[in-house]
Amino acid sequence: MKTSEIQARLEQLKDAAQAVSRHAHAPYSQFPVGAVVLLKDGRQFSGCNVENASYGLTNCAERTAIFSAIAAGVNANEFAGVVIYTPSQTAYAPCGACRQVIAEFFAAEAPIVSFSDSDQRAWQVQDLLPDAFSFQPGGSLRAKLQDS
Numbered sequence: 001m002k003t004s005e006i007q008a009r010l011e012q013l014k015d016a017a018q019a020v021s022r023h024a025h026a027p028y029s030q031f032p033v034g035a036v037v038l039l040k041d042g043r044q045f046s047g048c049n050v051e052n053a054s055y056g057l058t059n060c061a062e063r064t065a066i067f068s069a070i071a072a073g074v075n076a077n078e079f080a081g082v083v084i085y086t087p088s089q090t091a092y093a094p095c096g097a098c099r100q101v102i103a104e105f106f107a108a109e110a111p112i113v114s115f116s117d118s119d120q121r122a123w124q125v126q127d128l129l130p131d132a133f134s135f136q137p138g139g140s141l142r143a144k145l146q147d148s
Contacts, residue, residue, distance in 0.1 A: 001040050001041075001042070001080055003109070003111070006038065006080045006081045006110075006111055007081070007111055007113075007122075009038055009042070009080075009081075010038060010081050010082075010083045010111060010113045011083075011113075013036045013038060013044060013083045014083060014085065014115060016034075016036050016044065016046060016083075017034040017035055017036045017046070017083045017084060017085040017115075018034055018085040019034065020034035020035070020036065020046040020047065020048050020061070021033055021034030021048055021061070021085050021087060022034075022048075023048045024048035024049045024050070024051075024061070025048075025049070025050045025051055026049055026051050027051060028051050028053070028055070029049075029051060031049070031086070031087065031088075032048065032049065032087055033048065033049045033060065033061040033084065033085065033086055033087070034046065034047070034048050034061050034084070034085045035047050035048075035060075035061035035062045035064070035065045035082060035083065035084045035085070036065060036082070036083050037062075037065045037066055037069055037079060037080075037081070037082050038079075038080045038081045038082070038083070039069070039074060039078045039079060039080055040078055040079070040080045041078065043074075045065050045066075045068045045069040045072065045074070046065055046068075047061045047062065047063070047064025047065030047066070047067075047068055048061045048064060049061045049064070050064060060094070060095060060097065060098050061084065062082060062084060062094050062098040062101070062102065063097065063098055063101050065082070066079075066101055066102070066105055070105075076104070076105045079105045079106045079107075079110065080106075080110060081106070081110050081111040081112065081113070082094075082102065082106070082110075082111075082112045082113070083113045083114075083115070084112070084113065084114040084115070085114075085115060085116070086114060086115075086116045087116070087117065088116045088117065088119075089116060089117060089118050089119060090116055090119050091114040091115050091116040091119040091120050091121045092114055092116070093114060093121065093123070093128060094112065094114070094128065096129075099128045099129040099132070100129060100132055100133060102125055102128065102129070103125055103128075103129045103132035104132075106125045107125065108124065108125050108126035109124050109125070109126065110124065110125045111123075111124060112124070112125060112128060
């Protein structure tokens with residue numbers, strides 16, 4: 001799938017991201033987020049945030065979608081892009097934990113789109129986390145996974 005096709009498909013997945021946000025368990029933040037990850041073959045996996053009274057145990061929508069894909073047998077080289085819905089006036093970027101997980105599974109050029117009720121922002125993975133943690137000096141873990 002070409003970059004332009006991925007971006008067009010992410011635009012089409014906005015309704016799915018907004019719909020899955022309605023399944024969020026967000027009693028503490030009252031901020032139900034939805035995300036859909038797109039695979040290169042067109043398949044998609046959705047996720048919502050699931051909060052916990054012990055905030056460190058909360059899982060964001062982006063990670064829920066990615067982890068669902070991994071649990072279904074998706075390989076790291078199959079991820080194409082992410083669309084995120086935030087119920088707000090401002091479209092928010094993924095949190096730091098989500099950025100690191102996204103950097104683990106998506107190529108540096110993969111598009112990340114976040115939209116809200118009246119705003120939209122877009123990045124590439126490399127823009128969100130330009131120096132992601134890696135056990136590979138001078139290289140990303142993603143690059144090492146692709147070489148394997």
